[in-house]
Amino acid sequence: MPNNKVLAIRRQNFAGWTMALPACLLVFTFLILPFFMAFGLSLTNQRLVSPNPTEFVGFENFQQMLGIGLLTMEPDVDDTGNIKIDQEGNPVYPRVRNFTRNQDDYPQYFKKREWFRIGLPNDKMLVVLAQDVVFMKALFNTLLFALIVCPIQAGFALGLALLINQPLRGINIFRTVYFAPVVISMVVVSLLWRFIYDGQNGLLNALLQMFSLGLFESVDWLGNTATALPAIMAMSIWQGVGFHMVIWLSGLQTIPISHYEVARIEGATRWQTFRFVTWPSLRNTAILVMVIITMQAFTLYPQVQVMTRGGPLDSTQSLVFQAVVRGYEKQDISGGSAISVLLFLLVLSISLFQRYLTREKD
């Protein structure tokens, strides 16, 4: 190759890199750097503003969050050796505090708090203690949210896509309607649904009362520990279903019509057509949908922020919400970073696991 040609290519390369530089810098400053900083900060005791110098603390933040203890308790016994019974006829157990405030006898329970308890046979009681109960609840809620929202949302979305993938007149109206919630910001949707879920004169209560002819008692959907998380789940499913419907739809439309015609000629029932033709052809789409939904589910945040702020009684805490609360409201940057890092590792390992499960087997 002639020498001046090499030079020209080098010059072009240089010009190219110069033009890409601003974008690279932005990506580096606002995406790559914070990502690695989160890892670094999660190993320190950095605060948002603090007079004390930052120190390296190793994995203390993680130990703090993930510390768990199991405590098995026997019922209290009175002087005659009988089990003490309370007014409702249940055995009486010692106070958990007796164990967690006693550093000398029970160092493994020290400073931990009760997360939940499970009754065992022979009147024994298993108490699960956690160093950071709020974090544990956030972790549990996030996992539960993902576990329930992912399959339901994906299933509904596929159902809608199948319904909508028909050459009917006016079908585009339905496509638009189902997709509409997706283009509305989650914050706005959350605000609207707060009214729908309102305990006094919310739309949901009004509807339920109407259809039950007044028999239904109003429920404060977001103010009740039993209904708050399910309410957020339902609304999240509704909001995201249109997006995933469109992904399924794009998958459905890649299936050649002749594949369905062969099935018709061979006498496939509707179910067999789905089972043998549609579903196997959607394999790659299904993987895509599952990965996206899982990631979205794990980043549950605006709904909680707008609708419940984690309450009531921490029943709607989520990991991202906790990361924000710690980092900014409690000014505990290192704690927030540690949650973010854990979330990243969690989502990463789940995605890798999903990829392993769905790998090409031949």
Next chain:
Amino acid sequence: MGHVSLKSLNKFYGDLEVIPNLDLEIPEGSFTVLVGPSGCGKSTILRLIAGLEEVTKGEILIDGNDVTYLEPSQRKIAMVFQSYALYPHMTVAENIGFGLTLAKLPKNDIRKRVLEAAKILQLEDLLERKPKALSGGQRQRVAIGRAITRNPKVFLFDEPLSNLDASLRGQMRVELTELHSQIKATMIYVTHDQVEAMTMADQIVVLNEGNIEQVGNPMELYEFPQTLFVARFIGSPKMNIFQGKVAAKYQCQTLGVRPEHMEISHDGGILKGSIRHIEKLGADTLIYSQISGYDTVTARIIGKLEMNIGDPINLKFSDNHVHRFNDGIRIDS
């Protein structure tokens, strides 16, 4: 078994009338080829017989039974698509046995019938492969295998060879003809390629804009084209068409002469011109000449020929081999 009758068949797509009024008898056991230019409604007719499209008017009978409104699966037909329509996630064996799996036959029976079909089509060694690991010709055979296991009265083929290269196409033509003589079911075959029609059919149906131009065996169509359309469509290279003075000499509007019936005249013929192009095929030579007052005239001359492009040429033909047409219809004297 497998006599197909189409009675006063009529098909609209929306406002577009594709098949105006079609009557056709397809005898049982025949290899009938529907041939015509693209867009003339061949696939539509095939899909009407299959039941993939609904007729607008008319009746379809198979062995005397009215199947006009039956589901495709109840018509005892099988169809092979141009795109093969194999399921990429299934192995060759699963594709071939698809219909049997749907019918919930016992696994052993499925296996047996898949093997039978595979043997006929020489697919035994490929049964565990996925379609993407097969060549075009092999895929085609799998699609045919799937049709065979249905044990249909009527096979429907929609341009099954058009995705194959020329040499493979020639080979598959032979295989399909052999398959037909082996299993003796009725076969209805759609193509736009008149060579396929001529080489495979025992009955050819020439279609033009949804209407039948002529039905007959290949030689009838070649020797006695009943319409100008058939005369032009059947035969390669195409028949020479003359109008004006030459046609008038034979008392017709249009005169057709096949290239092999043209001769070089050495004592001055009626067709004077110069050579535009020569194709030497070995056994014979094709001469394309520019004749004054006419389009290009093609002549097929047996053997080799020592002439060059641009040379003057005189052509003639004998009266025994002319085809005469008035208003596009053959007239016999």
